Amino acid sequence: MDLILTVFLLTILSLLYLWVKRRFSYWKDLGFLQAEASFPFDDPLSANILTLEGQEWRDRRVKLSPIFTSAKMKMMFEIIDSIGDKFVNSLEKDMKLSNICEMRQWCQRFTSDNIASTAFGLQSNCLEDSNSQFMKMGRRLFDLSTFEVIKFFASTAWPDLSRKLGILFTPKEAGDFFHHTFLQTFENRTKNPIERHDFVQLLLNLKDTFTPTELAAEAFLVYAGGFESSSTLMQFTLYELALNQDMQDRLRKELIEGIEENDGKLTYDLIFSFKYLNMVIQESLRKYPPIPNTFRKATKDYQFPDTNLIIPKGTNIILNTYSLHRDPEYFPEPEKFDPERFSAENVRNIRPYTMLPFATGPRNCLGERFALMQSKIGITKLITNFVFMPCDKTTIPMKYVPSAPFLAPVNGIQLKVEKFKKD
Numbered sequence: 001m002d003l004i005l006t007v008f009l010l011t012i013l014s015l016l017y018l019w020v021k022r023r024f025s026y027w028k029d030l031g032f033l034q035a036e037a038s039f040p041f042d043d044p045l046s047a048n049i050l051t052l053e054g055q056e057w058r059d060r061r062v063k064l065s066p067i068f069t070s071a072k073m074k075m076m077f078e079i080i081d082s083i084g085d086k087f088v089n090s091l092e093k094d095m096k097l098s099n100i101c102e103m104r105q106w107c108q109r110f111t112s113d114n115i116a117s118t119a120f121g122l123q124s125n126c127l128e129d130s131n132s133q134f135m136k137m138g139r140r141l142f143d144l145s146t147f148e149v150i151k152f153f154a155s156t157a158w159p160d161l162s163r164k165l166g167i168l169f170t171p172k173e174a175g176d177f178f179h180h181t182f183l184q185t186f187e188n189r190t191k192n193p194i195e196r197h198d199f200v201q202l203l204l205n206l207k208d209t210f211t212p213t214e215l216a217a218e219a220f221l222v223y224a225g226g227f228e229s230s231s232t233l234m235q236f237t238l239y240e241l242a243l244n245q246d247m248q249d250r251l252r253k254e255l256i257e258g259i260e261e262n263d264g265k266l267t268y269d270l271i272f273s274f275k276y277l278n279m280v281i282q283e284s285l286r287k288y289p290p291i292p293n294t295f296r297k298a299t300k301d302y303q304f305p306d307t308n309l310i311i312p313k314g315t316n317i318i319l320n321t322y323s324l325h326r327d328p329e330y331f332p333e334p335e336k337f338d339p340e341r342f343s344a345e346n347v348r349n350i351r352p353y354t355m356l357p358f359a360t361g362p363r364n365c366l367g368e369r370f371a372l373m374q375s376k377i378g379i380t381k382l383i384t385n386f387v388f389m390p391c392d393k394t395t396i397p398m399k400y401v402p403s404a405p406f407l408a409p410v411n412g413i414q415l416k417v418e419k420f421k422k423d
């Protein structure tokens, strides 16, 4: 079965339910290519928690989970909050040149600065300079050519052959950049310990358990997860808020009043207490799940209950979250952006296991809290300072880049931006 790629595009709730709920032991691996020491082509960052399998993955997950608790995220709040202020200043400066802004890139510049600061301990200056090295390397990871996407799928089907052919999970120049950058930070912070609440410190605390390269692989995964998926969430949220001015006004009112009542201070607890902000973000995650597919590889033969149908060991399956979230049976009028689906009264009517932007089960997203924190901070800073509107360049209806691994809009998200003025 190793040499045969069998991809089932499944959105059947019952299977998803079974997979998640009862059959984790069959579906615990993702089937992504990772480097092995015995092969000559070096791709050390590819051996991270996302790609590791079996016991290796489990050990890594146990060791890394404590890094992502709410208490740890809370400690990083101030770093992201101050980068959020820079975001406002940089966008305001840019608006003097043109008030038609491409918000996809802006959101990426914000998340890139956040992760460079928290996971690499560096100021990447992406908000000041859209051509900074971190931005270039971040883009290199996700702007894949059609050929690279084909190589990616081929590598999940034929990992041994792919390794022999020198196919890498991480594009070489980006892999080298993130590897060397983390090793430098590792060395500096080991020689000159400083008090900073960030992922670097949390990873350094594990230096007796993991090698520096293993830690670099995890810092890299935090960058990859934090850069593209959170900025995707932010950009589609801004897009829908621009198309729905009533929602934008309601959100702005909630945020401004909440901050005023909190002595003008945005805090971790406050950001997670905004009800309408949460409804808007959840609806954005439903309509535009940043990671539209979840991958799994059968670790043993799987027989569907009461049938002769067997999925053989080694088979790759793709669970298409995008279709699940757009299924009218679970979400009536799925094309409609409707945050009310997530109001306190309505949210309880959503069927279990139909809203899965961060997946579920033991292999779910570890960074959910961080992702929500940085996206909510970013949206709060933007909506309390600017008004977003559609313009001639806005793509309506939305079109996606077919070869992008994450949901990506064709032509980015072009919006007209004006400074918000209080009456």
Ligand code: HEM
Pocket: 030, 049, 050, 051, 061, 221, 222, 225, 226, 227, 229, 230, 233, 289, 290, 291, 294, 295, 357, 358, 359, 360, 362, 363, 364, 365, 366, 367, 368, 370, 371, 372
């Ligand atoms: C809106 C933003 C994000 C979304 C929608 C998202 C979604 C996901 C999904 C769907 C998975 C795959 C789970 C599976 O296959 O079952 C995943 C895995 C993961 N994510 Fe995220 N993610 C986001 C942001 C982040 C961030 C910011 C981080 C790190 C700070 C992160 C860290 C991880 C890790 C470590 C895994 C691997 C977990 C494992 O295999 O044990 N993610 N994420």
